[in-house]
Amino acid sequence: MSLIIAYIGKKGCVMASDKRKIGYFGDKQNLKTLExxxxxxxxxxxxxFLNRASELGISIKITDDANKLKVVGNTIRGEVSTKGTFETRRRRIYGTTNGYQIIELLGSETESRKAGEKGIVIFGNVYAKQLAEPLIKRKVKASQSLRYMGEVFESILAEVASKTPTVGDKFDVLMQQPVFSVSEAQKHLNITIDNDIKVLTKFRQELTEQLVQQSLAIDMASKIISKGDVGRVVSIDGNMLHVQLNDKTQAMDGNWKQLAAPGQNVLMFTESDNVKIGDKVVIENEDLCLKKDKSSLKCDIILCSL
Incomplete structure (x- = not known):
């Protein structure tokens, strides 16, 4: 759902892109027909597009706020991506003065990497590219300044957007003009791209950890005890009680790390002066208390079932 046009030459690099993003939900066969x-x-x-999607029972969400271009170092990065069941496939172009590289990524793993010196590169779906290519041949001249070429690219994007919903009518145009020879350009691109992929790898690792933590939190939240026996008093020191957890109860901290396993002791606090060794500790109506007289207890842990 994208169209990115990039020029790379001895003057520098200019890229233009639409900002469209489309989300789908519905029957796979009908979705295939719509596509x-x-x-x-x-x-x-x-x-x-919206009417046809409705006829096929496909829910779609169209937005024009995606940032497909980014300045990274002295290069411009353009990216189109496709989300699969398990991984996101990315196709990137990094361009600077006198050089560019095209990278294919699955997740954060590099599947292919190709380098070039100069030219015009187009990313997009087949139909959008078919619309854009003759316009580029007619409108773009090598003698044009980068700024003017960016304006031409923007006009091409607008014309394509008027003929297909796969391209939106809002655009970004970025330009970079560092001084690089051909060999310097590729050295700079190699360093820039390697670092950028490392950032992506770190981001994906952090995201995975967050998803795992969220999944754990959902699982553990369902195990929080709201009713029933949790243990018994085994030691008393003023208002501090050591409570031995029963064989079905564990104690967790706020990050869902286990602080005490079944059979181990945890610290609780009471304001009652009528606590005896062996008193049962329970949760009733989500309140932690002594079973015998409902005296309130407090603790800094989360009590969960196994």
Whole structure:
């Protein structure tokens, strides 16, 4: 759902991109039908796209706020991505003066890497590229300044957007003009890209850890004890009680790390002066208390079932 046009030459690099992003939800076969019509050019505007999706029972969400271009070091990075069941496939172009590289990524793993010196590179779906290529041949001239070329690219994007919903009508244009020879450009690109992929790898690792933690939190939250026996008093020191957990109860901290396993002791506090060794500790109506007289107890732990 993208169209990115990049020029790389001895003057520098300029890229232009739309900002469209489309989310789908519905029957797979009907979705396939909708995509075939969309990419064949049978649907040529947003209204018809929404109507056809409705006819097929497909829910879609169209937004025009995706940032597909980014300045990284002295290069511009353009990216189109496709989310699969388990991984996101990314296709990136990094461009600077006198050089560019095209990278294929699955997750954060590099599947292919190709280098070039100069030219015009187009990323996008087949139909959008078919619309853009003749416009580029007609409108772009090598003698044009980078700034003017960026304006031409933007006009091409606008014309393509008027003929297919796969390209939005809002655009970004970025330009970089560092002084690099051909060999310097590739050295700079290698360093920049390697560092950028490391950032992606770290981001994915952190995201995975967050998802694991969220999954754990959901699982443990369902195990929080709201009713029943949790243990018995085994030691008393003023208002501090040592409570031995029963064989079905464990104590967790706020990050869902186990502080005490079944059979181990935890610290609780009481304001009652009528506590005896062996008194049972329970949770009733989500309140922690002594079973015998409902005296309130406090603790800094989360009591969960196994």
């Amino acid at each position: 075939e019509e969309l990419y064949s050019g049978a649907i040529d505007n947003d209204e018809d």
